[in-house]
Amino acid sequence: MRLLTPNSVEATMLAADQPHAPAAIRIDLGAIFVSMELSKSTWLLTSLSPGAGERMSKHTVGAGDIAGLFDRFGQLRAKAKRRTGQDFGVIVIQEAGLDGFWIHRVLEREGIESHVVDPASIATSRRRRRAKTDKIDGEALVRALLAYKRGEPRVCAMVRPPSVEEEDRRRVCRERKVLINERTCHVNRIKGLLFTQGITAMNRCAAIGAND
Incomplete structure (x- = not known):
């Protein structure tokens, strides 16, 4: 049985506490993945599209500007089609919060797959523990949505929007x-x-x- 020296114990603890790099993104699900970060003045969109590799893009629309939101979705679909020659649907994720579920309902009425996630269910590293009121960043939301659609267990908890x-x-x-x-x-x-x-x-x- 090999005993750990104080130096090796410290090195092991430091290694375990290091933040892990994000895993490589699989983008073979045939859709455009979009996260929405909502505020009173602007909506920040983070998107990952087929044909763009692992690079995510960010866009803003005015808060409540549903027409502008759908225009942006149309632009994302057009760019993806130019790159791949295929049509792709849009899958959206947003945090459950003060905005309620009206945006989710609007998206679903337009045939867009929409998910509302409990922000407390998305895991964060010990070095990046958040206050209860902190928002999840857009890229983390997109990654959580990707993992959820791949069927990975215990990734996050989606909220069931009420009628x-x-x-x-x-x-x-x-x-x-x-x-x-x-x-x-x-x-x-x-x-x-x-x-x-x-x-x-x-x-x-x-x-x-x-x-x-």
Whole structure:
């Protein structure tokens, strides 16, 4: 049995902590893969197209500009056809977030395959641990989508977008909870203000109001 010296233990730990280079990209799935990073002002698109090797390209469209988004998809398809002589569909991925699912629904209505991913499910190295609010970069999203489409296990968790009706029902429940919490905060604030004036019971307050 060979014992590890302190130097060899340290070298092993350092090697294990080194960030791994991204694996080579397989682009034989016959589609254009696009990630969308959404913000209030712009949408950043990162795309990987057949015939372009492993090089990803980035483009921007104005936030909410659906026509501009579809124009960009058309340009990507035209470029891929010029390079390969074939037509390719577009597969899109975006993070679940404040924008909800309306973009996903628009894409699906136009016949575009769309996926919404839980950002917390995408693995990151220990050296690149993110804050909960940090966004996944576009290239990482494209790689996750590629691995997901190849059927690799435990790559990421796709969110099942609810129907419009389901979303409306959930919103009613959420809004009710929000209103109840707000009411509790206001009641407690009023109680605190009354306490500073020597009034310690709400029924006393009600009695004063009734006598006024």
